[in-house]
Amino acid sequence: MPESKKHQKKDHPHSPYGEESQELIAKTQKRFAVINPSRMCQPLGAVQALLGIRGAMPLIHGSQGCSTYMRFQLCRHYREPINVSSTSMSEATVVYGGEKNLIQALNTITHQYKPELIGVTSSCLTETIGDDMDSIINKFLQNNHNKIDFPIIPISTPSYAGSHIESYDQTLKALVEKITHQNILKQSLKGLKDENKKSSQINLKDKINVITGLLSPMDVEEVKFILKEMNIESIVLTDNSQSLNSPLDGKVDFLPSKGTTIKQIRDTAYSKATIALSNHANSAGVFLEKEFGVKLFNLPTPIGLRATDEFIETLVKLKNNQISKTLKIHRGQLLDAMVDAHAYNYNRKVAIYGEPDMVVGLTRFTSELGMIPAVVCTGTECNKFKQEIELISSQDGHEIQIISGGDQYDLHQKVKEEEIEILMGNSYSARIAKEENIPLIRIGFPVFDRIGAQRIKIVGYRAGLSLLDLITNTIIEKYYDNLKEEHL
Amino acid sequence: MPYDLFEVDKAIPERKKHIYIKKSDDPEAEIPSCNTKTIPGCMTERGCAFAGVKGVITGAVKDAAHVIHSPVGCTAYGYGTKRYPTTSSMPDGSEFPLENFNLKYIMGTDLKESDVVFGGMKKLRQSILEAAKEFPEANAIYAYATCTTGLIGDDMDGVVKELSEELGKDVVAFNAPGFSGPTQSKGHHVGNHTLFQHLVGSKEPPQTTPYDVNLIGEYNIDGDLWILKPYFEEMGINILSTFTGDCCHDEICWMHRAKLSLVRCQRSATYIADLIEKEYGVPYMKVDFFGPRYCAENLRAIGKYFGLEDKAEKVIQDRMAKIKPELEFYKEKLQGKKVWVFSGGPKNWHLPRPLEECLGMEVVAVSTMFEHEDGYEKIKQRAKENTVIVDDPNSLEMEEIIEKYQPDIMLSGVKEKYLAHKLQLPCVLIHSYENGPYIGFEGFINLAKDIYASIYNPVWNLVEFQDEVKEEPLELKELSAEEKSTLSAK
Ligand code: SF4
Ligand code: SF4
Numbered sequence: 010m011p012e013s014k015k016h017q018k019k020d021h022p023h024s025p026y027g028e029e030s031q032e033l034i035a036k037t038q039k040r041f042a043v044i045n046p047s048r049m050c051q052p053l054g055a056v057q058a059l060l061g062i063r064g065a066m067p068l069i070h071g072s073q074g075c076s077t078y079m080r081f082q083l084c085r086h087y088r089e090p091i092n093v094s095s096t097s098m099s100e101a102t103v104v105y106g107g108e109k110n111l112i113q114a115l116n117t118i119t120h121q122y123k124p125e126l127i128g129v130t131s132s133c134l135t136e137t138i139g140d141d142m143d144s145i146i147n148k149f150l151q152n153n154h155n156k157i158d159f160p161i162i163p164i165s166t167p168s169y170a171g172s173h174i175e176s177y178d179q180t181l182k183a184l185v186e187k188i189t190h191q192n193i194l195k196q197s198l199k200g201l202k203d204e205n206k207k208s209s210q211i212n213l214k215d216k217i218n219v220i221t222g223l224l225s226p227m228d229v230e231e232v233k234f235i236l237k238e239m240n241i242e243s244i245v246l247t248d249n250s251q252s253l254n255s256p257l258d259g260k261v262d263f264l265p266s267k268g269t270t271i272k273q274i275r276d277t278a279y280s281k282a283t284i285a286l287s288n289h290a291n292s293a294g295v296f297l298e299k300e301f302g303v304k305l306f307n308l309p310t311p312i313g314l315r316a317t318d319e320f321i322e323t324l325v326k327l328k329n330n331q332i333s334k335t336l337k338i339h340r341g342q343l344l345d346a347m348v349d350a351h352a353y354n355y356n357r358k359v360a361i362y363g364e365p366d367m368v369v370g371l372t373r374f375t376s377e378l379g380m381i382p383a384v385v386c387t388g389t390e391c392n393k394f395k396q397e398i399e400l401i402s403s404q405d406g407h408e409i410q411i412i413s414g415g416d417q418y419d420l421h422q423k424v425k426e427e428e429i430e431i432l433m434g435n436s437y438s439a440r441i442a443k444e445e446n447i448p449l450i451r452i453g454f455p456v457f458d459r460i461g462a463q464r465i466k467i468v469g470y471r472a473g474l475s476l477l478d479l480i481t482n483t484i485i486e487k488y489y490d491n492l493k494e495e496h497l
Numbered sequence: 498m499p500y501d502l503f504e505v506d507k508a509i510p511e512r513k514k515h516i517y518i519k520k521s522d523d524p525e526a527e528i529p530s531c532n533t534k535t536i537p538g539c540m541t542e543r544g545c546a547f548a549g550v551k552g553v554i555t556g557a558v559k560d561a562a563h564v565i566h567s568p569v570g571c572t573a574y575g576y577g578t579k580r581y582p583t584t585s586s587m588p589d590g591s592e593f594p595l596e597n598f599n600l601k602y603i604m605g606t607d608l609k610e611s612d613v614v615f616g617g618m619k620k621l622r623q624s625i626l627e628a629a630k631e632f633p634e635a636n637a638i639y640a641y642a643t644c645t646t647g648l649i650g651d652d653m654d655g656v657v658k659e660l661s662e663e664l665g666k667d668v669v670a671f672n673a674p675g676f677s678g679p680t681q682s683k684g685h686h687v688g689n690h691t692l693f694q695h696l697v698g699s700k701e702p703p704q705t706t707p708y709d710v711n712l713i714g715e716y717n718i719d720g721d722l723w724i725l726k727p728y729f730e731e732m733g734i735n736i737l738s739t740f741t742g743d744c745c746h747d748e749i750c751w752m753h754r755a756k757l758s759l760v761r762c763q764r765s766a767t768y769i770a771d772l773i774e775k776e777y778g779v780p781y782m783k784v785d786f787f788g789p790r791y792c793a794e795n796l797r798a799i800g801k802y803f804g805l806e807d808k809a810e811k812v813i814q815d816r817m818a819k820i821k822p823e824l825e826f827y828k829e830k831l832q833g834k835k836v837w838v839f840s841g842g843p844k845n846w847h848l849p850r851p852l853e854e855c856l857g858m859e860v861v862a863v864s865t866m867f868e869h870e871d872g873y874e875k876i877k878q879r880a881k882e883n884t885v886i887v888d889d890p891n892s893l894e895m896e897e898i899i900e901k902y903q904p905d906i907m908l909s910g911v912k913e914k915y916l917a918h919k920l921q922l923p924c925v926l927i928h929s930y931e932n933g934p935y936i937g938f939e940g941f942i943n944l945a946k947d948i949y950a951s952i953y954n955p956v957w958n959l960v961e962f963q964d965e966v967k968e969e970p971l972e973l974k975e976l977s978a979e980e981k982s983t984l985s986a987k
Binding site: 026027029030033034040041042043044045046048049050051052053068071072073074075077078079080081082084085088089090091092094095096097098099100102103110111113114115116117118119120121122132133134137138167168169170172255257258259260261262263418437440 | 505506507508509534535536537538539540541542543544545546547548564567568569570571572573574575576577578601602603604605606607608609610612613620623624626627628629630631633644645648649663664665666674675676677678679891892893896911912913914915916918919920921960962
């Protein structure tokens with residue numbers, strides 16, 4: 010943890026504290042407190058995974074504030090109606106445990122929303138109380154004499170350990186683990202009915218599972234586009250491309266009407282391979298490999314040229330086919346633009362802040378562009394992240410300041426120290442950009458002070474191209490447009 | 498029967514008593530059941546008690562640092578949620594060095610597993626010290642309990658008492674963990690009592706006048722306060738303390754010195770006015786500044802109290818003259834449009850009448866997140882026959898309200914907005930506003946303008962769905978000779 014240094018917003022010639030307090034304060038260092046956190050809590054990651062599953066309702070077992078806050082975050086980011094249910098624990102129920110509330114909530118959701126799946130996450134409150142969600146869910150199922158025709162999946166998400174990144178991973182794993190489990194296979198679940206007849210005729214063994222990691226709907230769309238271009242039948246975990254970027258068509262979905270189906274999740278066990286496009290969300294893939302022998306390929310998120318190449322090369326190897334012409338053209342266009350833009354981007358110092366996969370990918374990409382990713386920051390303390398960045402740093406010869414498990418305060422310090430010229434991060438970092446008078450490329454989660462967060466693209470060649478345009482034009486506007494005449 | 502069980506609520510018949518349809522010959526006591534726990538699993542729009550205190554009451558104070566005693570989530574979500582800007586000017590004429598400090602920073606104790614097991618007091622103490630060091634400018638530090646810390650029973654009061662002495666500045670603990678009440682309203686209550694108990698009466702204002710008022714329950718959402726302030730200035734009335742929009746910590750400490758308290762948001766802040774009246778004998782008056790008529794009536798009442806009737810009249814005439822032409826324009830455009838108002842609490846009785854009287858709209862549905870009996874009584878009084886009044890609607894009920902009552906526009910919050918849009922119902926935000934402020938004479942025009950813009954958004958003429966189109970197959974008409982010739986020329 011980086012320590013507090015010369016953070017001087019203003020000079021304080023006269024300390025407002027008395028002598029004794031001054032002594033006390035002098036001994037104090039920023040070690041415990043978090044100032045403007047840069048990570049979210051666990052249930053949010055679970056909810057994000059569940060929003061890509063057809064007919065899934067996320068239920069947070071805790072007080073209703075947690076789920077309301079998360080809905081608020083998600084709604085203002087995606088600008089879509091989003092439902093996240095709560096067991097609405099209150100003072101009285103806190104004392105007696107949450108069994109009654111959880112059973113009642115499952116009942117309400119079952120009857121009101123007719124889901125194809127309920128994902129039940131815990132919250133800090135119910136973790137602290139120690140509610141045993143598995144046995145409460147079992148009780149609910151028994152009470153209903155097996156009339157429940159959809160899976161109810163418990164996911165443990167105590168936020169005082171970890172962040173939304175870990176829980177996103179754990180949720181995928183829990184889904185795959187529970188749904189590929191035998192007992193569930195025997196049941197006649199409504200989610201198993203596949204509307205898409207054609208896809209069920211395809212040999213399951215030809216399919217490839219793709220774990221996307223935390224991506225925007227448009228990025229998931231791009232992953233699907235690439236797979237289609239390469240003629241690959243896939244199962245995407247989890248597919249939020251339509252549920253969180255849904256058209257205005259006169260209907261409102263209370264549960265995602267599009268997304269990965271229960272049947273698809275079950276079929277992951279039979280697929281030829283799993284590609285995890287994330288180093289932080291591959292547990293479901295590890296499980297499938299161990300349990301069912303589905304080979305796991307762990308790739309970096311396809312951001313920028315080389316990482317996208319790697320993704321496509323893997324697909325080529327897996328299917329023994331050729332690279333699609335269209336993809337080749339897209340690649341060429343990106344290369345062309347990289348050459349054209351270099352004069353503006355060369356040696357620009359950039360700071361990148363957000364989820365680990367995204368930050369690693371953008372670090373690679375900006376370095377491909379000839380920029381210097383001088384500061385990278387993620388909210389979770391993570392060794393894998395540090396190693397990935399160190400690898401890039403040793404390959405490209407840039408010295409990169411790594412903040413892993415830091416907050417925005419730490420980020421701000423480094424942005425100042427390193428004299429960063431352009432910042433990439435979510436809306437929270439807008440304050441830093443403004444104070445340092447540098448431009449901000451809004452990316453990641455949450456982006457609530459601009460429109461179109463669900464359409465932000467960073468994955469694949471095409472997104473690389475539009476992102477490159479955005480970065481370069483932002484740099485031109487900031488550092489070239491106002492040149493004094495004598496410089497022209 | 499004045500209560501209605503919605504189609505979507507068959508599985509939860511308890512909801513029936515929360516949905517009331519106004520009939521004027523009903524006994525007075527018939528109002529929706531309210532301020533009760535949400536049914537688990539019911540998709541409520543309500544928040545938690547912690548959000549009620551930090552997000553509403555204290556978050557607007559310009560010079561206090563906030564320390565949330567919680568795992569990371571509550572702190573992260575409690576950051577930057579409301580739009581209540583502040584100026585840097587202080588009552589003694591000095592400048593507070595950090596602009597919009599209240600919007601920019603939040604601190605948290607970031608509880609870890611071991612803290613949950615062994616208690617988080619040490620960490621709380623340390624974090625408050627860190628806040629003191631990091632933000633020496635802050636004139637007070639406010640610490641908040643959340644569900645986890647409420648449950649493990651950390652003695653926050655003890656810690657802040659110690660630290661207040663050690664630091665020589667006010668450190669205040671707010672004990673409103675999320676689970677402590679059915680809605681954010683519980684947090685308002687705790688916030689009022691805590692601030693009253695610990696602060697009011699502890700400091701003296703730099704100067705006083707015979708025309709000093711407390712403006713209570715005005716949080717300066719999107720600059721509301723800055724609309725109201727000039728009215729008072731022109732009347733010769735001095736706002737000694739605002740509770741809490743654009744206020745500083747010390748203003749709360751000297752609220753006992755006002756001659757009169759004006760209670761603007763009566764759901765979240767009547768408590769403190771009441772306490773101040775009981776303890777210090779400062780009377781209070783409930784006021785309403787939404788819509789020109791209420792605004793005028795209330796300014797007159799305040800003018801009368803201070804013997805400043807003429808001046809009040811002047812303000813009213815001046816503003817009315819300014820807004821009249823625009824008001825007429827919007828009234829013509831909005832005449833007969835049906836509206837659904839869904840706010841947290843009081844805007845549900847503030848807004849309907851002005852929308853009807855001044856804009857010619859028809860309020861068909863009213864719903865609230867956390868209103869209590871007294872509020873529902875007012876809503877009922879002001880509602881027209883057959884208006885549906887819903888306490889804490891769930892998301893399915895919302896769709897049913899839209900289908901049954903066919904509003905042309907919804908006034909609500911961000912979580913509801915996108916649901917409305919999908920159903921082609923325009924929606925204007927009234928919690929944090931679209932292009933506010935919405936209060937006062939000029940603010941009402943802003944609201945009317947936003948409503949008008951949303952209803953007359955040209956996109957609504959373009960919305961056409963495929964299945965609708967499919968029903969009328971395209972008829973190919975015979976080309977005219979002229980058209981044929983131009984085609985063949987190509
Ligand atoms: S844990 Fe409690 S205080 Fe924190 S957001 Fe959830 S309900 Fe509110
Ligand atoms: S209590 Fe835990 S789960 Fe709820 S908002 Fe806070 S950190 Fe998140």
